Amino acid sequence: MTKLNYRDVEANGLRMRVADHGEGSLVLLCHGFPESAYAWRHQLFDLAEAGYRAVAPDLRGIGGTSAPADTEAYALQHLVADVVALLDALGAAKAVIVGNDWGATLAWQAALLRPDRFRAVAAVGVPIMSQPPVAPTQIFPQTEDALFYTLYFQNEGVAEKEFEADIRRTLLKIYHAASDGAGPRIEGDGTPNPFGMVSQESGLLSSLPMPERAPSWLSDEDLAVFVSDYVQSGFRGGLNLYRNLDRNWALHAAFAGLPVQVPALYMVGSRDTGLSMSGMRQMVEAQKDLAPQLREPIFLDGCGHWAPQEQSARVSENLLRFLAEVTSQEI
Numbered sequence: 001m002t003k004l005n006y007r008d009v010e011a012n013g014l015r016m017r018v019a020d021h022g023e024g025s026l027v028l029l030c031h032g033f034p035e036s037a038y039a040w041r042h043q044l045f046d047l048a049e050a051g052y053r054a055v056a057p058d059l060r061g062i063g064g065t066s067a068p069a070d071t072e073a074y075a076l077q078h079l080v081a082d083v084v085a086l087l088d089a090l091g092a093a094k095a096v097i098v099g100n101d102w103g104a105t106l107a108w109q110a111a112l113l114r115p116d117r118f119r120a121v122a123a124v125g126v127p128i129m130s131q132p133p134v135a136p137t138q139i140f141p142q143t144e145d146a147l148f149y150t151l152y153f154q155n156e157g158v159a160e161k162e163f164e165a166d167i168r169r170t171l172l173k174i175y176h177a178a179s180d181g182a183g184p185r186i187e188g189d190g191t192p193n194p195f196g197m198v199s200q201e202s203g204l205l206s207s208l209p210m211p212e213r214a215p216s217w218l219s220d221e222d223l224a225v226f227v228s229d230y231v232q233s234g235f236r237g238g239l240n241l242y243r244n245l246d247r248n249w250a251l252h253a254a255f256a257g258l259p260v261q262v263p264a265l266y267m268v269g270s271r272d273t274g275l276s277m278s279g280m281r282q283m284v285e286a287q288k289d290l291a292p293q294l295r296e297p298i299f300l301d302g303c304g305h306w307a308p309q310e311q312s313a314r315v316s317e318n319l320l321r322f323l324a325e326v327t328s329q330e331i
Contacts, residue, residue, distance in 0.1 A: 002041040002222070004056075006064070012078075012085035017064030018057040022048025025327045026092040027319075028083060028118075029056040032101020032125070033238035034163075034171060035306075036063040036229040038222070039100065042312035043319065050320050052327075057086060059103070061237015063229035071156065074240035076248045080110045084117055093117070096323060100124040100308050102241055108291075112260045120326040121291075122265040122319055124307050125272055127283050128290045131256035135246040145200055152198040153242040162203045163235045168227045170235075173208040175223075178273045178305035179215045195273050195305075217310045260291040265322045267315065269303030295322065 004019040019037045021044040029040040037056035047054035060082055061067035061074065068074070083106065087095055097118045099107030104123035111121035132139060140148035153159050163170045174194045198204045214223050266287060274280055288294050298318055303311045 002038075002045075004038065004041060004044060006037075008064070009086065009089045011089045012082045014060055014068075014082060015066045016057050016060075016082070016086060016089075018055050018086070019044055020053070020055050020090075021045060022051070022053045024051045024053050025323075026053045026055065026087070026090065026095035027323065028086070028095045028097045029054060030083070030097065030099035030103030030106050031056065031059065031062075032099075032103050032306075033062075033241065034174060034226075034230065034235065035101070036226060038063075038225045038229065039306070039309055041222075041309075043098075043308055043316050046312075046316035047319070047323075050323075052323065053092075055086075055090065057083075058229070058233075059106070059237070061240060062233050064232065067233060067237050071240050071243050072247065074237065075244040075251060076106065076109050076241075077113075077251055079106050080113055083110050084114055087117055094119045096120045096122065096326060098122040098124075098319065099126075101126060101305070102238070108260060111262050111264070112255065112258060115260075115262050118262065120263040120265075120322070121260065122267070122322055124267045124315065125269070125274055125305060127266060127268075127280075127287050128260060128264075129283055130286075130290060131252060132249065135249050137246050141197070143197075146197040147200060149195055149198050149204060150242050150245065152200075152204060153239050156236075156239075156243070159204065159239050160235050162205060164230075167230050168223070169210065170205060171226050171230065172214060172223065173205050173210060175218060175306065176211040176215055177208045179217075180269070180271050180302055180304040180310055193273050193276065195277070215310070217306070217312075259289070260293075262293060263322075263326045264291040264294040265298070265318070266294060267298040267300060267307060267318055269305060269307045269310065270299045270301050271303060272305045272307070274305060 031039045040056040044054045058065040097107045104126035108128045111118045177194045
């Protein structure tokens with residue numbers, strides 16, 4: 001287990017638990033779901049050693065950060081307000097924002113809406129996407145027997161009950177299935193995928209294999225940290241992100257077509273389960289239209305969905321190269 005420098009800060013009406021390492025230009029690291037700030041344990045030390053102040057918060061409703069009661073409080077613009085307020089609480093005028101999975105979605109949105117505070121953005125896994133013509137829940141597939149996982153998450157309490165029955169089992173199954181060694185590689189190849197169709201009868205976890213041990217990049221002690229984080233918070237905060245997909249779409253209408261105007265970096269594992277989703281590779285290739293200063297996308301060979309943990313050294317190396325370009329002047 002890696003020991004992180006955790007502390008609590010007050011930001012945007014929340015008590016936010018953050019891991020705070022190093023001194024220098026601020027780099028804000030936003031985790032995905034189901035993860036916590038601990039997902040950035042390697043980069044926190046790598047960036048601090050290189051002369052940056054690396055800060056990773058638990059996002060609202062997850063781990064040690066307080067959880068608003070209203071489902072609507074998890075709309076993406078509220079999370080953007082959280083990270084802006086966190087900069088204020090840390091005494092930083094600007095930062096580079098980095099995110100993986102849901103944290104990548106947050107990072108793109110923060111860079112789009114507040115380029116005055118976020119001078120550059122790096123996203124892992126999730127590309128910047130254009131505004132769809134209809135609400136997202138109208139696009140996702142469903143049959144009489146199964147729902148796309150984002151639709152399965154819509155009914156409050158259903159996924160919470162399934163996931164919280166055995167938190168260690170839940171995390172181990174999801175981490176394993178989306179890791180390098182287990183997830184699907186070709187759309188529709190039938191390999192179990194935590195980000196695919198979900199049986200309405202048996203739920204999400206039943207189709208995922210139970211590995212004998214944690215993935216090679218996740219020690220038992222590391223897994224225990226994530227389990228402890230979700231014992232503390234439950235899964236509702238992360239699931240509420242999905243319950244605001246249509247609300248995010250409606251609130252974003254005023255900004256549709258507006259490009260991200262700051263320097264940008266995108267990385268994705270070549271074996272990321274997300275790449276098996278219909279149209280995802282086309283979205284990756286089309287990002288330049290939405291982020292004109294985007295560097296050439298980086299595909300991490302032999303890497304799954306949890307890149308900052310699976311290939312920590314390569315992710316840190318790419319981040320540091322990018323940071324050297326965009327922080328040549330103090331912020």
